[in-house]
Amino acid sequence: MTRPPTAAQRRVIDAADPVTGRLRGTDAQLAALVKRGLAFRHPRPPHDHFLTPAGHRIREAEPEQPEAPAATGVFTARIGGEESVPHAGPARAREVRGAWQGLLELRRMTNTDGAxxxxxxxxxxxLVQAAALALEAGEHRPAGQDLxxxxxxxxxQPEAVAVYEPDTAALRACAATLEEAGWQVGEYTEPRTRARYLLASPRRA
Known part of the structure; x- marks a missing residue:
């Protein structure tokens, strides 16, 4: 079994960009993470370092990060129905735009053709966070406790999420947003409740 990362390496992993997984650290720290298979150096300039899937798993295994300042909360897209949600004001809108731009940059750097x-x-x-980010970036309203x-x-199903929205027009608008964001989307009806919902999967080509 591979030894767990050191405390210093763990801090670098925990401080990675929540969407892109981009790392900041000393050359020695980053090289050590690459050697352990927890990070990779992107071949294109500026040759930034990013978490590998194994690195993401280590970070997500312990969601509580007591050593990080409380003010540096990790961005989380709203999936709908949360008990506690970020204030839906200008600051939140800026966070969403920044996260979406970060995700587009991650696509550019990690898709083999730069798409x-x-x-x-x-x-x-x-899947759930990615679809929710696309919807929130598309200015759709997530469900609240009473909204x-x-x-x-x-x-x-592998590589598929369900999107529920009681308003038919809003549901179809969600479908259009996801399709524009590169997802394959189908509209279905639940047999028992007759509720309409979307089944969305990331497009491969």
């Missing part, structure tokens, strides 16, 4: 109109590997391993809106949920 930004097609989901990347990170999105395929974080209608979209809800993104995992499904038993």
């Amino acid at each position: 930004t109109d097609r989901p990347c590997g990170w999105e395929r391993t974080h 209608a809106g979209y809800r993104v949920r995992a499904t038993p």
Whole structure:
């Protein structure tokens, strides 16, 4: 078994960009993470370092990060139905725009052809968050405790999420946003409840 990262390496991993996985650290720290298979150096300039899937798993294994300042909270896209949600004001809108631009940059740097109109590997391993970010960046309203809106949920199907939205027009607008963001989308009806929902998967080509 591989030894766990040192405390200093763990701090570098925990401080990685929440969307792109881009790392900041000394050359020695980054080289050590690459050697352990927890990071990779991108071949294109400026040759930044990013977490590998193994690095992402280590960071997500312990969501509590007591050594990080409380003010540096990790961005989380709203999947709908959260008990505690970020204030939906200008600051949140800026955070969403920044996260979406970061995701487009990750697509550019990690898709083999540099395409930004097609989901990347990170999105395929974080389906619910990726779809929710696309919807929130598209200015759709997530459901609150007492408010209608979209809800993104995992499904038993590989590489597929379900999107629920009680308003038919809003549901179809969500479908259009996801398709524009590079997802394949189909509209379905639940047999028992007759509720309409979307089944969305990241497009591969």
